[in-house]
Amino acid sequence: MSTAEQTLTPTTSPGAGLKIRNLTVTYQTDRGRFAALKDVSLDIRPRAITGFIGESGSGKTTLAMAAMNAIRAPGLITAGRIESEGVGDILKLKGENLRRIHGQHFGFVFQASSNSLNPLKRIGAQLLDLARSHGAKNPTALLHEAKQLAERMGMDGDRVLTSYQHELSGGMRQRVGIIFALLLRAKIVILDEPTTALDMLSQQAVLEIIRDIHKERGLTTIIITHDMGVVAEMADRVVVLYAGRVVEEGATADVLQRPMHPYTRGLIHAIPRITGDLSDAQPLAGSPPDLATIPEKGCVFRERCPVRMSICDTAEPQYQTAHQDGLVACHGVNAND
Numbered sequence: 001m002s003t004a005e006q007t008l009t010p011t012t013s014p015g016a017g018l019k020i021r022n023l024t025v026t027y028q029t030d031r032g033r034f035a036a037l038k039d040v041s042l043d044i045r046p047r048a049i050t051g052f053i054g055e056s057g058s059g060k061t062t063l064a065m066a067a068m069n070a071i072r073a074p075g076l077i078t079a080g081r082i083e084s085e086g087v088g089d090i091l092k093l094k095g096e097n098l099r100r101i102h103g104q105h106f107g108f109v110f111q112a113s114s115n116s117l118n119p120l121k122r123i124g125a126q127l128l129d130l131a132r133s134h135g136a137k138n139p140t141a142l143l144h145e146a147k148q149l150a151e152r153m154g155m156d157g158d159r160v161l162t163s164y165q166h167e168l169s170g171g172m173r174q175r176v177g178i179i180f181a182l183l184l185r186a187k188i189v190i191l192d193e194p195t196t197a198l199d200m201l202s203q204q205a206v207l208e209i210i211r212d213i214h215k216e217r218g219l220t221t222i223i224i225t226h227d228m229g230v231v232a233e234m235a236d237r238v239v240v241l242y243a244g245r246v247v248e249e250g251a252t253a254d255v256l257q258r259p260m261h262p263y264t265r266g267l268i269h270a271i272p273r274i275t276g277d278l279s280d281a282q283p284l285a286g287s288p289p290d291l292a293t294i295p296e297k298g299c300v301f302r303e304r305c306p307v308r309m310s311i312c313d314t315a316e317p318q319y320q321t322a323h324q325d326g327l328v329a330c331h332g333v334n335a336n337d
């Protein structure tokens with residue numbers, strides 16, 4: 001075991017997953033309070049890479065933040081339970097216990113985080129602050145490991161650690177965000193659009209490193225993305241979100257080869273096939289509702305659905321088992337077919 005590995009006492013057993021049950025999150029807006037996630041139940045498997053996919057506004061970031069009990073006003077978790085090994089119900093944690101798991105149980109980088117680096121402190125000093133604030137016994141060893149991670153991601157480690165945020169390009173800041181997420185050797189790592197600021201080559205390289213570190217450390221990794229290509233390449237399992245509902249979930253190979261929900265089929269057909277034949281792509285018609293216009297009853301996807309039936313106007317589809325060990329919520333699906 002390296003020195004860096006000994007610096008934090010593990011707070012969890014190896015391989016932590018998440019059991020999310022009946023999770024509802026609302027946001028207060030100037031038009032009222034609306035649900036951005038409604039009654040979501042889902043298992044995130046330990047040691048798997050899970051991709052959250054869906055159009056902008058579908059609730060991917062809200063789900064990931066809620067999973068860590070990190071929703072802030074004007075958002076509110078109004079119902080649910082989220083269990084994780086060694087932590088219990090995350091939604092019951094408060095104060096210091098919650099702060100401690102944000103870093104030690106969950107490592108994370110959200111889209112806004114690259115902007116939330118402290119502009120007045122060098123990156124190395126901020127990494128040290130994070131390590132110390134979590135009681136790391138050997139923060140210097142963690143800093144050394146951060147430098148090695150920077151180098152694995154194609155950067156000059158010394159330069160990154162001695163730089164201020166404004167001295168780094170967008171792509172470098174994005175990679176620095178990933179280093180922050182990995183610093184404390186958390187069991188569950190959440191990466192929100194980790195490679196959007198990167199060119200294709202760097203994107204490939206960074207995804208490969210994320211995959212390598214995921215395996216080396218036995219992580220549970222969640223990747224939030226708009227990009228079905230990233231899901232296909234990285235994820236063992238995929239969670240498809242639409243208007244605050246999980247509409248389909250399963251092993252990536254199953255879902256991509258045999259999508260059951262019409263929204264999943266639409267997302268897959270909207271991207272050029274792996275062959276890169278742009279003429280194959282069929283954009284998904286219409287656009288998703290905003291919070292205030294999500295239908296209160298019936299299926300939230302029906303306005304855009306090519307297989308809409310009359311029951312879709314009145315009853316919200318319930319989860320049914322699909323793909324052996326996944327789920328789908330659609331009236332038009334007979335999962336036993």
Ligand SMILES: Nc1ncnc2c1ncn2[C@@H]1O[C@H](COP(=O)(O)OP(=O)(O)OP(=O)(O)O)[C@@H](O)[C@H]1O
Pocket residue numbers: 027028029036054055056057058059060061062063073074075226290291
């Ligand atoms: N602070 C907030 N106040 C009000 N509404 C919010 C807030 N944050 C998110 N929302 C709304 O909640 C819904 C889900 O947003 P969320 O950011 O979770 O979606 P997303 O799938 O992650 O989108 P993106 O891919 O654009 O990041 C959207 O309708 C969004 O407008």
